[in-house]
Amino acid sequence: MKTVLITGAASGLGWALSQQAFSLGHRVIMTDMNALLLAARADALASQDPSRVSFHRLDVTDSEAITALVALLKEKEGGLDVLINNAGITHRSLADKTDIAVFRKVMAVDWQAPVEMAVACLPLLKLSGGGIINIGSMAGWMPVLGRAGYCSAKSALSQFFEVLRGEVAQYGVHILMVYPSFLDTPIETNALGHDGQPAAHPRSMVGAMQTPEWMAERVFEAYYRKKKRLFPDRFTWFASLLWRLAPDFYQRMMVRKFASELEPH
Template sequence: MKTVLITGAASGLGWELSRRAHDCGYRVILTDMNGVLLKARAEQLGKVDPQRVIFRELDVTDGDAITALKLWLQEQPFALDLLINNAGITHRSLAEKTAVPVFRKVMQVDWQAPVELSIALLPLLKQSRGGIINIGSMAGWMPVLGRAGYCSAKSALGQFFEVMRGEVARYGVHILMVYPSFLDTPIETNALGHDGEPANHARSMVGRMQSPAQLAEQVFLAYSRKKKRLFPDRFTWFASVLWRLAPDLYQRLMMRKFAVELEQ
């Protein structure tokens, strides 16, 4: 039986990834900083086969907690086959109005945490010839008004793991980068505003809203096929191509669609 560890597993996409992994026969290690909800989710998932569900409360920005997690995994009788870096945070605020600590927080959760966790657990993944799945964002490929920190973090995430993929392929470790657009998940309802408090305006969006359950299914299918990158919908793929081939046109269209962000 293969084992997967998922961050941010108690809600949104993380929860759907956990359910999908369980359906695919994995032993699932759910981690999240919301201990109460995490315990409830683990009990819900483990009703049929509790031996295949484990949960550990984890703040992904806590280096000591990551070290403790690694040591705990090394003591287990099973191997770690897959790490899914799903935990994330975003903001909705103009760059000039955003407090620097907000940028630091977003970068810490969306880039530093998955990097630290992946490096820490890489020796285990090399032993199992396993893999890493990173939940990136279309915002990592192209600019989006009001998301300067988020775009920066997701862009850095993609670049880091594109390099890492080439470095660890010789060990049989596979890396999948996922680039969704707009998902119906708590990451947007919990978005930070310019001052670090919850954002007080609704998000702007283009294209259609995708369900996390649908994306979770696509993610595991792509990983089983050893894909390196997943653009879950045509809009995301088209927008990424447009940004590279005609960046000025993309910028004009984006500013028109997200004009409300300039009023915040």
């Protein structure tokens, strides 16, 4: 039985991933900032088999908390087979209107936290011959208006783990990068505005919105097929290809599709 650790596990894609991991017979360690919701979600799974569920409140930007959690994994949880870096945050705001603190927060949650989690867990993953699943974004592959900080963080995430993959392959550690586009999850509902408060305007989007359950199934399928990258949405994959082949045309189309992002909010 494999042990799977999931960050941001109490809602959205994290909750769907927790349910999927549990349904596959894995032991699930759930972490999240929202302690009350996390406990309720864990109880829901534990009602089926309490031996396969544990949960820990975790602020992924707290280095000491990460260190303590990994020590707990060594001492009481019996090691680790799969780390899923899912916790994330985004913003909807023009770059020149955004407080630098917003960019720092987005980078801390979306880049620094997954990196710290991965590096801290690597000794355990080397022992188990396990792996890391990172929930990136198509915004890390192509620019999206109003998401300068988010695009930067997800791009940095991708580059770090592409390098790490080559460095840890010799230990049998597998890394899957997942690049979803528009999912019906709280990450957009809780998006930050230019001042760090909740964004006041609805998100712009292209293509179809998918459910987190749809995404979670594809994530585990791709991981067990040892895929290195998962592009589940063909429309946004095509858009990222267009960005590489015809960047000026892509920019014009993006400005047209995301015109509302250029309006003052």
